[in-house]
Amino acid sequence: MAELIKTVDLKKYFKLSKTEYLHAVDGVNLSIEKGRTLGVVGESGCGKSTLGRTMIGLNNATSGEIWFEGEDLLKLSASRRKAYRSKMQIIFQDPYSSLDPRMSVFQLIAEPLISNKVHKSKGELVDHVSYLMEKVGLDQRFINAYPHEMDGGRRQRVGIARALALNPEFIVCDEPVSALDVSIQAQIINLLMDMQEEMGLTYMFITHDLSVVRHMSDEIMVMYLGQCVEKAPAAELFRNPLHPYTKALLAAIPQPVIGEKMNKEIIRGEVSDPINPAPGCRFASRCKHCCPQCTQADVPLKKVENAHEVACVLYK
Amino acid sequence: MDHTTENMIENTEKILEVENLTAVYNTDAGVVHAVNGVSFSINKKETIGLVGETGAGKTTTALAIMQLLPERTGEVKSGSIRYRGDELLTKNKAEMRLIRGACISMIFQDPMTALNPLMTVGEQIYESLAIHNSNKTQKELEPRVDELLELVGIPARRKINYPHEFSGGMKQRIVIAIALACEPLLLIADEPTTALDVTIQAQVLNLMDELKQKLSTSMIMITHDLGVVAQTCDKVAVMYAGEIVEYGMLEEIFDPKRPHHPYTIGLFNAIPSLTGESRRLKPIDGLMPDPANLPEGCRFHPRCQECMERCKSGEIYQYENGTHKIKCNLMRKGENDGRAD
Structure with missing residues (x-):
């Protein structure tokens, strides 16, 4: 099927001072086919919400391209771009603060x-x-x-x-269920999936909840500090995670099954600052496989198998 | 049970017994029945999970134990809370102050708001030590502050920093350090990891587990995440509208072959599975009832798919099979399969 939306090397930096830039989204390439769902996962501060907001024009991109129905939205004049606005919508995370009281x-x-x-x-x-x-x-x-x-x-x-x-074609769902209780969460997930089937919607589903993303998505993109570290079809990613960060993320989810005690290989440390990051893999400081190669130059996303891409020097 | 006999005797010491606890909030809009006749007990080194959705009365139960219910509105109507056989509800404020922090302490949900932004973290840990060790000088207590910070994995030199200089996971570690400062026998953790990312959640849960082993603390774990329960708890109480609808050992609650309360089944079905292939979730229809206006009979009956006429009023059958208890009329007939019709 034809792709509906595509980004090429999309970047969004926030200027903090004369020399400091916060690299919220740093060179993301993605494409979503019509009627499909791309899940974006990552921890808080990895730039997943900024990516969603930039794609529909709530933030101005620093550089890169956003292709929608054959046009690069970032090159359009303001008035022509406005015409596309109604086709791209967003559902916000917190229904307590996103509605005018x-x-x-x-x-x-x-x-x-x-x-x-x-x-x-x-x-x-x-x-x-x-x-x-x-x-x-x-x-x-x-x-x-x-x-x-x-x-x-x-x-x-x-x-x-x-x-x-406004009968949109593309909807960014920015953590639409994380503020809700589990029984209500399931109602909303079902509603979103019914709507997609009925209206042929294309979703970008942003969340930190891996079980929700697996349920909703066709393809999943894992983000770490503004960059995509792994991208694969949903079932494939859970069956065969490649990037050390994806592995750690999956291992950290507490399973509602007894006997399966949590994997003791818990990653240490925390997400570092996205301000003027050093070159190389951004996960290197927390990674147990880290080698000199990781910090020398940026690690690009490479295709390992059909549709399974990973940015890690372990896979060539 | 794979405990040795010696361990069994030591571990059956009851740290906390809550019996028939009923707590209400008196508000302008009417009386809110937050906790309605809750009973459970915790043995030494044991962790009990209180599971349920928003408004189930989990936090109110915890606050009632600590006697921290808001003074003007909150009120414990009846029941008994015994800490090592000692009734807490008849204690006055000064007596409670000696218990809080030293014997029972609490970790609050949101580490971002639980710390005082105007005090360094070292001062905040020192504060709780000083209250319970008035005979010691600051100089004597200072090494303990360092020790506590190291215990939760934060370098002691960072005690001069303020809360905003720490990340969410580190703040929660500091809250844990404060709660453990006086080595309490019982720790109440109110959704300790809900505000944290999964990898940080795993670190914090691991830390709590280690500390529990080291200090032989008992714990009440309040959460809505069944995954967290499976990883940390020994016993589980499933709460709905201020009542415990199902209670049992972890293995009993998570065993799909045993009978369960329809709400427990609903909770399990509502979580998307990481391994299964189902395309559509089975949510529980409807909403949690308004605690100011609870339904008659079984509180869950308006949302229950198996609701019968007799569920709508009167007493609800209490099923008991050893340690496993379920409050549901479906259990009345056929003790084994749990189905009435």
Whole structure:
């Protein structure tokens, strides 16, 4: 199938001072086929949210290319780029802070429809809002409710309805379930998957929860300090993780099965600063396989098997 | 049981017994029934997991044990909490202050807010030592501060730093150091790793396990993560709407062949599996009931797929099989398969 969105060497640096740059996203190449889901995993501070926000234009990229439907979005004029905005949406992590507390559910869902002048009459607008509410499983009695009157799961449904309002093709899901309880989390995951099937949506699913990402994604990209360290089809990545960081990440998940005590090979240390990073593999300081080669030059992503790519000197 | 007899005797000393604990919050909107008749006990060196979703009453149970419920609203209505046979509920504030920190201490959920941003971490560890060792001078206690920091894997020279100079995982280690300063016999950990990344979570859980062995501490582990429970606990209490709906040894709760409470089954089904191939999750329908307005009968009945007429009111059957207890009418008939119809 045809790819819907692609990035080439995408970079986003935040300037901290005259000499210091925070390398949030540092040369990411990815492509997502239409109707598929790319899962992006990594620990806090690895740049996964910045990547998502940069792709849909909430952050201005420092350099690189973002191809969407055959056009490089970063080269378009502001007005032409705006036309693409409605096709790319985002669902935010925290439904407690991403909704305006002073707007009712109706106002929240109608906002994108009003600002894009989709409907001519109020009647059409009301119909569209109730249609969206029904679609995301929100009872009509909530139409005049305010966010504080609803629980986290329903709030997240409002967030999803807002993202779906303009019939987008690509949705960045930025940790949409991590603020929710497990039973509610499962409801939202099912809803997102139903929507994808029904509307042929393409997702980029950002999360730190590996079991959720395995469930949702076709392909998974593992990020560490702004760079992609491994990319593979979901089942393959879990069956055969190659990069030492991916291995450590998988080993660290506590399994709800007794007897399988946690792997004692826990990686030491913590994620280092993404400010003016030294060349070479960024995981080197925590890696037990670290050799001089790792810190000499940047380690590029290499194809090991079909569609399985890894950035590590251990694999040639 | 692979313990030696000697170990068995030592380990059956009851550190904490909670019986029929009922706690409420008196708010403007009405009485919130947060904990409704919870009973459990912890032996020496044992870890019990309190599992459940937001609003299940896990944290309120912990705060009631520590007597840290908000003074104006929170209230323990009835029940008994005994620490090594000694009733805690009749103790006055001064007596409780001697117990808190020295005998029972608590690790809070969010290390970002649990530390005082205006004190160095060394001072914060020293503070809890000084309160319980008033006969000793600062000079005598200072080596202990260093020792505690090293114990949780932080170089002692960093005691002069403030909390904001540490990462989340390190802050949680400092909170653990403070909690362990006086070598309490019971540690209450309220979602100690929820705010942390998985690799850091693994480090912190490992550290807690090591320290537990070293200091023979008993622990109450409050969490919503069944994975964490499987890795750390000996006993499990599954809580729903302020009640323990299922209670048993870890092996009993995680054994799929045994009968279980429908809520426990729902909790397990709602987690996406890392190994299975199911494409669709089976969430528990509906929402946690409003604790100010709990349903009659079984609190879970509006969400339960196996709900029967008699679940909607009256007393609910309490199944008991050795240490395994389930509060559910389905257990009434057929003790083995647990199905009524």
